[in-house]
Amino acid sequence: MQQLADYLLAEGFLSGLPKSVGYVLVVAFFAFVLLNFIMLVAGVTSWLERRVWARIQSRVGPNRVGPQGVIQWLADGIKSVLKEDIVPEAADKPLFKGAPYLAMIGFFGAWACVPFGDGLIVADLNVGVLYITAVTGLVVVGILMAGWSSNNKWALLGGIRSAAQIVSYEIPAAIAINTVILLTGTLSMQGIIKAQGWAPWNWFLFDNPFTFVAFFIFFVALLAEGNRTPFDLPEAESELVAGAFTEYSGLRSLLFFLVEWGNLYIIGALCTTLFLGGWQVPAFTDNAFVQGVLQMITFFLKSYFLVFVAMWIRATLPRVRVDQLMSLCWKYLVPIAFVNLLGAMLWVVAFPHGNIVMRLAMFGFGVVVTIYFFSRVASHLRRARPEMTWNPIS
Amino acid sequence: MNADAIDLDVRRETSRGLETEEMTLNMGPQHPSTHGVLRFVVKADGEVMRRAIPDIGYLHRSIEKIAEKVGYHGFMPYTDRVDYVSAMQCNQGWAMACEKLAGIEVPRKGEYCRVIACEFGRLASHLLSVGATGMDIGAVTPFTHAIREREYINDILEELCGARLTFNYMRIGGCAWDLPPGFVGRAVKFLDRFEPLIDEYNELISFNKIYVERLANVAVVSREMAIAWNLVGPNLRGSGVKYDVRKDAPYSVYPEFEFDVPVGTGERGTLGDSYDRYMVRMREMEESCKILRQALAGVPEGPVVAKVARMFKPPAGEVYVRVEASRGDMGWFVVSDGSAFPYRVHIRTGSFAAMAIIEELSKGLMIADLVAVIATLDIVAPEVDR
Numbered sequence: 196m197q198q199l200a201d202y203l204l205a206e207g208f209l210s211g212l213p214k215s216v217g218y219v220l221v222v223a224f225f226a227f228v229l230l231n232f233i234m235l236v237a238g239v240t241s242w243l244e245r246r247v248w249a250r251i252q253s254r255v256g257p258n259r260v261g262p263q264g265v266i267q268w269l270a271d272g273i274k275s276v277l278k279e280d281i282v283p284e285a286a287d288k289p290l291f292k293g294a295p296y297l298a299m300i301g302f303f304g305a306w307a308c309v310p311f312g313d314g315l316i317v318a319d320l321n322v323g324v325l326y327i328t329a330v331t332g333l334v335v336v337g338i339l340m341a342g343w344s345s346n347n348k349w350a351l352l353g354g355i356r357s358a359a360q361i362v363s364y365e366i367p368a369a370i371a372i373n374t375v376i377l378l379t380g381t382l383s384m385q386g387i388i389k390a391q392g393w394a395p396w397n398w399f400l401f402d403n404p405f406t407f408v409a410f411f412i413f414f415v416a417l418l419a420e421g422n423r424t425p426f427d428l429p430e431a432e433s434e435l436v437a438g439a440f441t442e443y444s445g446l447r448s449l450l451f452f453l454v455e456w457g458n459l460y461i462i463g464a465l466c467t468t469l470f471l472g473g474w475q476v477p478a479f480t481d482n483a484f485v486q487g488v489l490q491m492i493t494f495f496l497k498s499y500f501l502v503f504v505a506m507w508i509r510a511t512l513p514r515v516r517v518d519q520l521m522s523l524c525w526k527y528l529v530p531i532a533f534v535n536l537l538g539a540m541l542w543v544v545a546f547p548h549g550n551i552v553m554r555l556a557m558f559g560f561g562v563v564v565t566i567y568f569f570s571r572v573a574s575h576l577r578r579a580r581p582e583m584t585w586n587p588i589s
Numbered sequence: 590m591n592a593d594a595i596d597l598d599v600r601r602e603t604s605r606g607l608e609t610e611e612m613t614l615n616m617g618p619q620h621p622s623t624h625g626v627l628r629f630v631v632k633a634d635g636e637v638m639r640r641a642i643p644d645i646g647y648l649h650r651s652i653e654k655i656a657e658k659v660g661y662h663g664f665m666p667y668t669d670r671v672d673y674v675s676a677m678q679c680n681q682g683w684a685m686a687c688e689k690l691a692g693i694e695v696p697r698k699g700e701y702c703r704v705i706a707c708e709f710g711r712l713a714s715h716l717l718s719v720g721a722t723g724m725d726i727g728a729v730t731p732f733t734h735a736i737r738e739r740e741y742i743n744d745i746l747e748e749l750c751g752a753r754l755t756f757n758y759m760r761i762g763g764c765a766w767d768l769p770p771g772f773v774g775r776a777v778k779f780l781d782r783f784e785p786l787i788d789e790y791n792e793l794i795s796f797n798k799i800y801v802e803r804l805a806n807v808a809v810v811s812r813e814m815a816i817a818w819n820l821v822g823p824n825l826r827g828s829g830v831k832y833d834v835r836k837d838a839p840y841s842v843y844p845e846f847e848f849d850v851p852v853g854t855g856e857r858g859t860l861g862d863s864y865d866r867y868m869v870r871m872r873e874m875e876e877s878c879k880i881l882r883q884a885l886a887g888v889p890e891g892p893v894v895a896k897v898a899r900m901f902k903p904p905a906g907e908v909y910v911r912v913e914a915s916r917g918d919m920g921w922f923v924v925s926d927g928s929a930f931p932y933r934v935h936i937r938t939g940s941f942a943a944m945a946i947i948e949e950l951s952k953g954l955m956i957a958d959l960v961a962v963i964a965t966l967d968i969v970a971p972e973v974d975r
Binding site: 252253254352424427513514515 | 612614620621622636723726727728729730733734737785788789792793794797799800802803955956957958959960
């Protein structure tokens with residue numbers, strides 16, 4: 196980005212402006228583009244979630260606004276903006292009003308380091324992964340602030356739950372990230388993706404047994420950090436009404452939902468980057484533009500697959516209790532992640548350049564597990580619904 | 590002891606060196622998981638409840654008093670509102686009480702129609718209960734699947750009496766309408782479809798690890814406690830007491846049917862925990878299907894309603910009849926003074942007893958458990974208040 200700014204200042208249409216003004220303009224332009232892009236992604240994710248959820252629950256879901264209801268999120272957004280913004284009389288007003296924006300900043304910042312393609316990244320920081328984990332921590336501050344300032348006991352419980360949950364689950368997530376960093380030696384998002392290949396057996400997911408375990412720890416921990424079922428305790432609607440967001444209405448409540456759905460995509464994007472080979476595609480053409488589009492499509496497909504898995508989990512699983520949440524984290528995930536990290540260290544010492552046999556074996560294992568899973572699903576379906584036939588568009 | 594002294598007492602007990610303040614939470618009457626308009630005053634220490642004090646009366650419609658004003662026939666639609674989730678058994682309770690007062694014999698076909706209607710009502714009620722349990726625990730999908738089946742049952746009951754929720758199907762001396770043409774075939778077809786779905790439902794949610802963890806060993810009601818607190822129906826059977834009015838004080842034509850009374854076994858935790866109560870309802874649905882199949886196969890010919898005078902004036906006296914409603918032993922106490930209006934009606938319902946035990950059960954549970962307890966005790970607000 197800096198090169199671009201320098202280029203524009205030197206010979207582009209920004210020439211003549213002071214350097215600082217030019218930089219600010221370039222950053223503001225990128226922020227604007229990114230913000231709109233985020234809205235689009237979060238909106239489409241929300242539509243997808245509602246449709247997937249409806250399909251699983253044998254409902255129809257939103258299907259009126261646009262083809263298949265695909266711009267339902269736009270209508271919802273307009274509706275929310277037009278709603279009255281209610282601030283409770285007894286609320287701590289500055290904190291109450293500021294909380295959604297703080298959460299928004301935390302989540303917005305993370306997008307600067309999401310690599311959509313080779314070069315399609317706003318800022319390829321050399322501490323990319325660390326930056327994302329740090330900046331998403333701001334979301335919890337926003338939620339805690341919302342819970343505290345609402346002057347509502349349900350909201351307070353939700354905020355406290357959220358804080359405890361996110362702080363706890365950062366630890367297994369960070370350790371799982373370390374497993375990958377051991378292999379790459381870099382924190383840069385692009386560096387991590389370039390250390391992998393397009394073929395599934397070159398992904399870090401199948402690199403060795405330890406990264407395989409680390410992926411699942413990471414995914415579970417991210418679900419908890421993103422307040423997704425089975426860890427959606429901060430807004431558990433059957434217990435805490437709407438948790439930390441109970442008192443919010445209109446645009447502010449919309450911002451929280453935006454963060455939630457945007458975060459869902461970030462979960463997918465992070466897992467894709469770290470474990471699923473990111474945007475890596477085979478070199479089909481020399482055309483950089485076509486190749487870039489292919490990379491972007493690959494990245495979106497992979498990350499939306501994980502997003503779909505998260506939706507699927509949300510539609511199937513009940514919610515854990517607070518004590519079970521904590522014991523899962525501290526008694527199981529953290530020790531397993533530590534042992535796993537130790538194992539990964541030994542693996543890196545033993546095979547500094549990886550072991551292709553183990554990669555293929557792990558890939559084969561993954562395929563076998565997938566086939567076993569789907570055969571079980573099919574046998575369950577055959578038993579319970581003898582009349583059902585395979586028809587995906589029915 | 591005044592209130593402050595009690596508060597201090599609790600504080601000393603919980604502190605162990607650290608002074609913590611008790612938080613009073615108001616749960617309901619507008620809360621997503623207090624089915625209807627229940628209210629609990631929750632005294633909590635963080636996430637752990639000290640006590641949840643039930644506060645009833647938000648849905649009181651003085652149904653018992655209305656009975657004294659509308660007469661015997663006219664009260665039938667009001668009985669639907671006693672427990673609007675499974676109104677058929679309330680209909681039956683009132684009809685049976687009146688018939689016992691006046692010594693009316695119900696035709697055999699009328700009894701069969703009643704059993705068919707009641708068992709479909711029980712299926713519908715239990716489906717709502719287990720679905721809502723899933724939703725209170727946080728799994729939303731089971732609810733929609735349960736409600737989908739409940740809608741089919743409502744279709745069947747609509748064929749029978751034209752209503753989907755408040756049926757007003759029964760009359761003193763029998764039922765209002767005969768089975769419509771082709772009803773038996775459609776009902777059996779539904780059962781053929783529904784029975785495998787119970788297994789599917791079990792696989793979907795009942796054996797789910799998180800679900801079991803959330804319900805097993807939570808709010809354990811021991812055998813003795815269940816009897817002492819006067820729990821009835823699935824809640825009592827969940828504690829391992831094999832007592833079902835249909836078996837132990839038979840009424841209608843229930844003795845003619847083969848069915849089991851499922852009881853809690855403590856299969857995933859302690860005997861009498863929330864999971865047992867939940868599973869008893871799942872198993873009872875299978876038993877209801879069994880009864881329905883037998884009843885549908887053996888519907889006799891004849892009238893469905895006995896001849897009862899328009900101006901129904903039973904002789905003076907009092908009766909107490911019991912039916913096994915979806916929420917357990919439902920008692921109808923009717924006093925007649927020989928006039929066209931009952932002198933006094935009292936209804937004894939299962940949810941009321943279940944509501945009372947919550948204060949005892951809630952001690953030391955998490956706030957999240959309270960919704961599980963309400964759901965597995967299957968408390969329906971109109972039945973508590975009447």
